Amino acid sequence: MQKSTSAKAGFGVAAVWFGSHCGGGFATGTLAANYYVKFGAWAIFMPLLALAIMCVVGTIQWEICRSNRVYDYKSFGDVLYRPQEKLWCTVFEIMFVVDVIMALGIVYASAGNLIQGWINVPYILAVAIFTVIIVLLTMFGTGFLLKIGTLLSVVLIGCLVVTSVAGISAGADNLVRIVTTWECAGFGGALWSAILYASFQCACIATTHSLTESLTDRRSTIWAGVWGFLLNGAMMLMTSIMLLSHYPDCIGDNLPTFNIISKLNIPGLKLAYSAALFLALVTTAITCSSALTARLEKLIAGRFQSIVICRAVCNAVVMIVGFLVAQFGLLAILNKGYSFIGYICIPLVILPTVLIGYRRFQKE
Secondary structure, eight states, X not given: OHHHHHHHHHHHHHHHHXXXXXXXHHHTTHHHHHHTGGGBGGGGTHHHHHHHHHHHHHHHHHHHHHXXXXXXXXXXXXXXXXXXXXXXXXXXXXXXXXXXXXXXXXXXXXXXXHHHHHHOOOHHHHXXXXXXXHHHHHTTOHHHHHHHHHHHHHHHHHHHHHHHHHHHHHTHHHHHHHHHHTOBOOHHHHHHHHHHHHHHHHHHGGGGGGGGGXXXXXXXXXXXXXHHHHHHHHHHHHHHHXXXXXXXXXXXXXXXXXXXXXXXOOTTHHHHXXXXXXXXXXXXXXXXXXXXXXXXXXXXXXGOSOXXXXXXXXXXXXXXXXXXXXXXXXXXIIIIIHHHHHHHHIIIIIHHHHHHGGGGOOOO
């Protein structure tokens, strides 16, 4: 019974992390194309290497949060970086906020156009509709977020499986040719690109710190890591292999997955992909927004009589900032912003978490 309860608690955290990780960048195929597929056949292995790094870092961070009962990224930083927490936690917080705002910028850069295409409304109205949806989904706290995040992630997985299988089937001959001839770029470049990807995604893991309150024991933390590897691994591999089956035509494309799906002319497939993309955007937005809200509400909660209203205001402010960042453009954020964060997070997040994180666990 305890094993079943721990596995269930771990799945909730992993499912929300999966939804956050999937996001606009990966659901559009842009991240997979830029960080994996452009290196050819190495795209079959490198996503799993990156994910292994992410899962190790995530599991250690979740256990630090659970065992120390700290449920926001600032409090986590105070624990990890002590006794120099005043300096390094401030640097970590600045880096994390920038990273999350960029993620929200990607979400807005995709969501506004998607909703506009669905219901034929002005872009600014489409953005307003999306903002209202996210505020409503995030104003009721961690418990509701876990339930809605898990549900959305399960539906998202189904949609991604359908679209990925269709794309792989259409490019099966090309995929076989690439693998059998091992058509690829240099191993060193592919390896470094995978490490960079893992690095900036490790910064985003802090968006799930507020969810660790639901983890009941160390076993549930380990289960969160296992479920996280399975869910994210399946998604990353399917997306990368699907794009690889259309290599090299998909390289340099702003929306590679959408364009591949559009060319297949399979009834209902574009609708399934649009649903998957929208769910990916929603799950990313609610996780990122909730992470910043958990921090902001500590600063201004005393000014509101209702915590629900306080959360709604905080979420609205965060989403508006994300919209402003979106004006820089999707590719600019992905290629410049994320790479910059990736370089910083290796010494700031990955190394401290792996080398000293286990020392911060509190004994049961």
